[in-house]
Amino acid sequence: MSQRRKKNSSDGETKPRTSFVNKFFRSSKLRPTKAESRQKSNDLEAADFQPSDDAQKTENILDAAKPLPSEMELGSRMEKNEQFLQKLGRKAVNKCLDLNNCGLTTTDVREVVALLPLLPDLEKLDISWNDLIGGTLRSVTQQMHLVSKLKILRLGSCRLTTDDVRALGEALEAIPELEELNLSWNSKVGGNLPLILQKFQEGSKIQTLELIDCDLTSEDGAFVGQLLPMMQNLEVLDLSINRNIGDSLNSIAQGLKSTSNLKVLKLHSCGLSQKSVRILDAAFRYLCELRRLDLSCNKELGGGFEDSSAQLATLEHLEVLDLHQCSLTVDDVTSLTQVIPLLSSLQELDLSANKKMGGSSENLLSRLRFLPALKSLLINNCALQSETFTALAEASAHLPALEVFDLSWNKCIGGNLKLLLETLKFSESLQVLRLSSCSLVTEDVAVLGRRGYRMDGNKCHGDNRAQTQQEDSHVQGRMRALKRNGPCRHHNPGLPASETYVHIA
DSSP states (O other), rough: OHHHHHHHHHHHOOOOTTHHHHHHHTTOOOOOOOHHHHHHHHHHHHHHSSSSOOOOHHHHHHTTTTTTHHHHHHHHHHHHHHHHHHTTTOBBBTEEETTTTOOOOOOHHHHHHGGGGGOOEEEEEEEEETTTTTTTTHHHHTTTTTTOOOOEEEEEESOHHHHHOOOOHHHHHHHHHOOEETTTOOOOGGTTTHHHHTTOOTTTOOOOOOOOTTOOOOHHHHHHHHHHGTTOOOOEOOOOSTTTGGHHHHHHHHHHTTOOOEEEOOOOOOOOHHHHHHHHHHHHHOTTTTTTOOOOGGGGGGTSSOOGGGGGGGGGGGEEETTTTTTOOOHHHHHHHHHGGGGGGGOOEOTTGGGTTTOHHHHHHHHGGGGGTTEEEOOOOOOOOOOHHHHHHHHHHTTTTTTTTEEEEEEEGTHHHHHHHHHHOOOOOOOOOTTTTSSOOOHHHHHHHHHTEEEOOOOOOOOTSSOOOHHHHHHHHHHHHHHHOOOGGOOOOSOGGOOEEEEEO
16 A cells, blocks of 8 residues: 555656646546546555555655645535536636626635636636626736636626726736737726736737727826837727727827737727827828728717828728718718728728718719628718719629618618619629618519518608509518518529518618
């Protein structure tokens, strides 16, 4: 017996702690298999026939064997942790612990704290959307040094307190491999951002920084601008719904000049003004890798593109441009007419809720034909007029990749839908056509039915009262049949009707 213990302890063959972690990641049971039990029994029998050493050596060997009970305790703890995750309907797999939206309580946080030391290879920790854990983050961050390989940390909508924010700032230094940090929807981040990010060093590996709706102050915005040059690996920056950072845009834009790898920039609803366009335009020529630009819901932005959009054309890899609800003026539209058609990689364009576009966008909409990669075009609620609608309809014939087309809340479409459907009939990619509240008349709906579109909705708004009650009943019956049985493909063999849905409710 003593020789068996000596062999196991002196040769360093005691089962390592990580074996439990590996079993945990595989969700396997912690008890030994029958084969392992038989092997241990055979080892014991063989060891009983070996000559023993003196009593002193035996006593030393027994002392060295004391870690064995702690391993048993560790195994018991692992089983409890596995039960904890099963209760939440989650498990740790592929170096990922995802507990977002689990309704975690303070008691559950203690379980998470006990779990982290057993996951030394953890790379992703997501506890977002658990708004009962605010005030408990310090207990979690105190274990961060045990998961130093962490690459993704998501803490969105956790109602973090000022103490949580301070504790997080102290812990970030312990996870130098961090690539993604999401603190969105935590209002206490605002005014305290330097406490969190001050430990970031030059050459930081951060690739994604999301601070949506964090109540950031103008001072926080200035701090972000100073921090950006240290984050040269940054690819995604989302500062949306922080309405006070518009005043510090100069600092942010200056910092953006050092983030040449940036692919996504989101400044949705950030209190941007006319002069903000000029400030950002100066930074665009340094963002040659930018793929997505969101400036939407900045209502004071209108008028800013008149003389300050030239550098926007240099974003040759831009795939998504969102300018919805920006109060674009007639002069803005004229300026964008010279720029947008040059963005040959553009796949998604959102100009919605810019009502002044209605009578001035004929040239812009006509030139959309130069965007062959365009997949999504949203021009709803733009007060289009018949001339602009005609230009758009003609341009749509040259958009072979178009999948989503939203023209809702443009009343001029009523009675003129046939013109658009004629140009779309050869489209092989269109999946969704939205025509909500477009004053469609009975004839429009009938044309949709004849062309085999699948319709979602049962309301037709229009003033064509010349149609007889019998005709209305016939069209409504066709709509119900289309919803129940699917489209009649034989009406238009050139249109993949089974894949195209029209929303008209």
